[in-house]
Amino acid sequence: MQHIVCYSGGHSSALVALDVAHRYGTKNLVLLNHDMHFSVEHADIKRFKREVAELLRVPITFANRRNATQDQFDVCVESGAFKVNNGQELCTARLKTEPFMEWLGANASQDDSTIYYGFDANEQDRIQRRAGIMGAQGWKTDYPLIWMERKHESTEALGIPRPCTYSVFKHGNCIGCLKAGWQHWYIVYCTRPDIWLKAKWAEDEIGHAIHWDGDQPVYLEDMEPKFAAMKAAGIPATEHIPHQRFWAQANKIVQINAIQESLPCECTHG
Numbered sequence: 001m002q003h004i005v006c007y008s009g010g011h012s013s014a015l016v017a018l019d020v021a022h023r024y025g026t027k028n029l030v031l032l033n034h035d036m037h038f039s040v041e042h043a044d045i046k047r048f049k050r051e052v053a054e055l056l057r058v059p060i061t062f063a064n065r066r067n068a069t070q071d072q073f074d075v076c077v078e079s080g081a082f083k084v085n086n087g088q089e090l091c092t093a094r095l096k097t098e099p100f101m102e103w104l105g106a107n108a109s110q111d112d113s114t115i116y117y118g119f120d121a122n123e124q125d126r127i128q129r130r131a132g133i134m135g136a137q138g139w140k141t142d143y144p145l146i147w148m149e150r151k152h153e154s155t156e157a158l159g160i161p162r163p164c165t166y167s168v169f170k171h172g173n174c175i176g177c178l179k180a181g182w183q184h185w186y187i188v189y190c191t192r193p194d195i196w197l198k199a200k201w202a203e204d205e206i207g208h209a210i211h212w213d214g215d216q217p218v219y220l221e222d223m224e225p226k227f228a229a230m231k232a233a234g235i236p237a238t239e240h241i242p243h244q245r246f247w248a249q250a251n252k253i254v255q256i257n258a259i260q261e262s263l264p265c266e267c268t269h270g
Helices: 011-024 045-056 074-080 092-108 123-138 184-190 192-206 220-232 243-250
Strands: 002-006 029-033 060-062 111-117 140-142 211-213 216-218
Touching: 002 011, 011 029, 011 045, 011 123, 029 045, 045 060, 074 092, 074 192, 092 192, 184 192, 184 220, 184 243
Parallel strands: 002 029, 002 111, 029 060, 111 140
Antiparallel strands: 211 216
């Protein structure tokens, strides 16, 4: 049996790798990763996934888009859209889903493989959706973070600190995630002006906004004076303030119709 861990570089996916290795050994363990461009995947995430793999003595297997120099904005501009026809973010489809399915088709057997995801007991909807999508294509999935008997709760206990990005973000998403809400993008505005500018470039090139508030597009350029006022007022750039409280603070400064709280990308698995 081939045990394929969706190994994102996030803490949850590392715990999945550790628990699968503990239960089944490492002989047939695959740590399958999409190695994102260094501009949007922090160097400390790359450090983290390397150290966990070295602890397990299992090499990381990469399933990447052929043009590895492209980030989420590049692939969207190349295709002239932020979403594909089914409504999925185009970056997820091009950078993750397509290379993932291509790798499975070439290297795995549906009869002799299980794919492991880092969704926990609080993500039952995501578990059901992922199990349904993959099951309809003939693939077996499992979710070690909901196993009754688990071995590992943190990588720190093994001497491996989780990525420093968790001090600000709650998930291991790309910085400038196209699925993220305004709280994430406020952090981008405050801490990564290079990514903010590239995202504005992508909106200009495509002619559409990344974000829609209800049925209205809202361009990043339109948010700049509001975010500047928030920053000047000392609103912390973090995802660790709960969504409602964060916007209650912000709306004392400016009025923003906050779109959904930032969620983990379907392919980051924590």
